[in-house]
Amino acid sequence: MQAFICVTCGTQFPPAGAPPARCPICEDERQFVPPAGQGWTTQEKLAITHVNGWHQYEPGIIGIATQPRFAIGQRAILLRTAHGNVLWDCISMLDAATVTLVKALGGVQAMAISHPHFYTTMNEWAEAFDVPVHVHADDREWVMRPGPRIKHWEGETLRLSPDVTVIRGGGHFTGSSMLHWSGGAGGRGVVCSSDTVYVAADRKHVTFMRSYPNLLPLPAPRVEAIAAALAPFDFDMMFGNFFDSVIETGAKQAFGRSVERYLAAIAPEKR
Numbered sequence: 207m208q209a210f211i212c213v214t215c216g217t218q219f220p221p222a223g224a225p226p227a228r229c230p231i232c233e234d235e236r237q238f239v240p241p242a243g244q245g246w247t248t249q250e251k252l253a254i255t256h257v258n259g260w261h262q263y264e265p266g267i268i269g270i271a272t273q274p275r276f277a278i279g280q281r282a283i284l285l286r287t288a289h290g291n292v293l294w295d296c297i298s299m300l301d302a303a304t305v306t307l308v309k310a311l312g313g314v315q316a317m318a319i320s321h322p323h324f325y326t327t328m329n330e331w332a333e334a335f336d337v338p339v340h341v342h343a344d345d346r347e348w349v350m351r352p353g354p355r356i357k358h359w360e361g362e363t364l365r366l367s368p369d370v371t372v373i374r375g376g377g378h379f380t381g382s383s384m385l386h387w388s389g390g391a392g393g394r395g396v397v398c399s400s401d402t403v404y405v406a407a408d409r410k411h412v413t414f415m416r417s418y419p420n421l422l423p424l425p426a427p428r429v430e431a432i433a434a435a436l437a438p439f440d441f442d443m444m445f446g447n448f449f450d451s452v453i454e455t456g457a458k459q460a461f462g463r464s465v466e467r468y469l470a471a472i473a474p475e476k477r
């Protein structure tokens with residue numbers, strides 16, 4: 207019995223004697239099945255060809271992503287807060303080196319995940335670090351491998367610690383969430399936005415999509431809802447979902463400008 211991992215999206219399925227017939231996350235219109243067909247791997251196979259790479263944005267913020275790029279290219283972030291370490295989002299590969307290094311940094315006190323494209327091998331990470339993993343209840347149907355560590359939270363915000371809050375923005379998925387750390391970036395405030403708010407190539411703007419690979423835009427009311435969800439929170443730094451998707455400073459202003467730019471771009475054309 208092996209817990210197979212989809213090579214296109216990185217999602218792990220319950221242990222079985224053979225790979226699943228299909229991956230519902232990839233078959234959803236927000237992801238895709240490659241033209242050459244679906245492929246499967248396992249933690250053991252991944253460890254032969256891949257390693258996890260680390261990027262320190264600053265001493266309290268460390269990104270972790272598998273190298274060479276695997277699945278969607280997801281990047282998790284370890285936030286070293288005054289109230290404990292928070293692991294935001296998750297990646298498929300969890301090797302012995304990663305467990306050793308994260309434990310040496312103080313382990314993990316809480317895990318939370320933005321949306322199904324980052325569920326990956328969340329059960330194994332939560333088990334390795336002996337923590338609950340918080341995912342929004344509105345995306346419950348997309349949990350391919352249920353487990354006792356998964357906590358489904360409901361509503362609009364979840365307080366993880368005195369200065370860390372998970373915020374449901376919706377849009378990309380109904381339960382799509384972001385993380386706000388008020389003490390991050392030297393007290394300037396950090397938002398980890400994942401796919402709810404996508405950091406654009408110039409790192410001075412953001413954008414929004416129902417599907418990034420299939421280029422399906424997000425309707426205006428959904429974008430306005432994300433803006434309303436973030437409005438009460440101060441932040442200066444914003445992280446998307448890859449190593450290089452970060453707005454180093456001025457992120458709240460960049461977000462405001464980008465919401466206006468996006469809504470103008472999808473507005474009906476004036477004749």
Ligand SMILES: [Zn+2]
Binds near residue numbers: 212215217231232
């Ligand atoms: Zn998949």
Ligand SMILES: [Zn+2]
Binds near residue numbers: 321323378401
């Ligand atoms: Zn996504």
